[in-house]
Amino acid sequence: MTPRLKTAHINGLRLLVHLASLGFLLWLGYAVPAGLLGGDPVQGLTHYLGKGALHLLLLTLLVSPLAKRWRQGQLIKLRRPLGLWCAAWAGLHFMVWLGLDLQFDWGLIGGELVKRSYIVVGALALLLLLALSITSIPALLRRMGSAWQKLHNWIYAVALLVPVHYWWSVKSGWQEPLIYLLLAAALLWPRREKLLRPWRQRRQQRQKLKEA
């Protein structure tokens, strides 16, 4: 029998999540001036932050399957810091595009946000992440009741939107985005019952109506 993780262990893991998420950001303070992202690091920065956010998203989705598999309910406590860091990295990714690439040219930004499908998809995922982040405040969680869970189920949509955003954005080489899409699909697969429930319920209702 596996020993139960104690609160102290969870706190240690939580600290690790914070240190790693922050550490990889601070590394940029060395890497950018040292030219590790190329002489003009804007594109490198965008990719680094975007991919980091995607990694954090996949880790967030990995928490509950692991908690179930090893019967470690306490692990669930890691989901919030991971999810919040994911949103933070995604926000920075967006800010680099906005400020360093498009240089806050609002006319251009507005046009791109409407015209380019991969940016629409990315922006949608970011908005969802923002909504989930704001509602992560414990007071709101309590007040929202069952609506909270409904809202937070949108993370599954984000899990598909982000790899699609990545796939659509690359100039060539679809293999890497495909791997991320497959990883996301693998994480959603065990949740298929839950994900398909709304459709199934609707079908059953329709059937009942027909019979009546």
Next chain:
Amino acid sequence: MLIKRRSSHHLTEQDVTPEAVYQDRRLILKGLGLSAATLAFPTQASLLDLFSAEESTPAPATKPLNYKAATRQDGLTLTPLEKAISHNNFYELGTDKGDPARNAHYLKPEPWTLKVEGEVAKPFTLDVWDLINKNTLEERIYRLRCVEAWSMVLPWSGIPLADLIRRAEPNSRAKFVAFETLYDPEQLPGQASRSLGGGIDYPYVEGLRLDEAMNSLSFLAMGLYGKTLPAQNGAPIRLVVPWKYGFKSIKSIVSIRLVEEMPPTTWNLLAPNEYGFYANVNPEVDHPRWSQASERFIGEGGIFGAKRQPTLMFNGYGDEVASLYQGMDLRKWY
């Protein structure tokens, strides 16, 4: 008679920060003790450096060139050498912008032969280093506009493409010019690995219409900033067609072939709806996934130093090349 006109779009030496001055500037900065920390611990950089342009790209294996410098005139700013050799699209050496500089050592540009053949009366094989060592090259300062909406201004040394083509005496069937990059996975590891090389089918091929190739702007560069080309910039010989998106300016060329039919081109084969054969810089025709109306100019300064500027039709070279496309719908022939 050859009449040399200097149009307003000709960039000259004054637009450039010469490498020597650039190096001096760094020495001055160091003299002031501004980067004392990085001198004492060369592998460490302080967090504050995020806001400056501190470079640590390994010095490329280049040699000084015999070239006639472009005349001076007021105008634009040149992109510093350090950025020109550390921000490259050369997928054969890796898809990240910094990869080509890191993998530059794989490419051995010496010796190098270039074939000029096809629909010509006098095909020939050229010893590129013979050409470099025995000639005074001409310097041209050109704007470079990447299809990814960033741009540079760079001083190239080389010869007009037309000189080489004329020497081969094209026959009446010659309508297009097809270029090919070296195919050697040992020297260009991206050709061996799909993940490093971006899943492109190599060798990289490009093409021009014959009249485009004969235009006086079309240039074969063998030098950058007065020295032979670094591997990451397409050593030892590359095309520079400044009114077209950068991917047309094929690197490390081994073959120039005069042909009758429009030749296939690499990016067009990969995504025909995104990259056309002509690929003329055109602010009015967007890439399907981003706007081409403006560009981020990479000049001096750190990551907050770049400027967004409007993109010019034909990258500002309309006087010289617009007549090539008279009557053509440039939306259709993007």
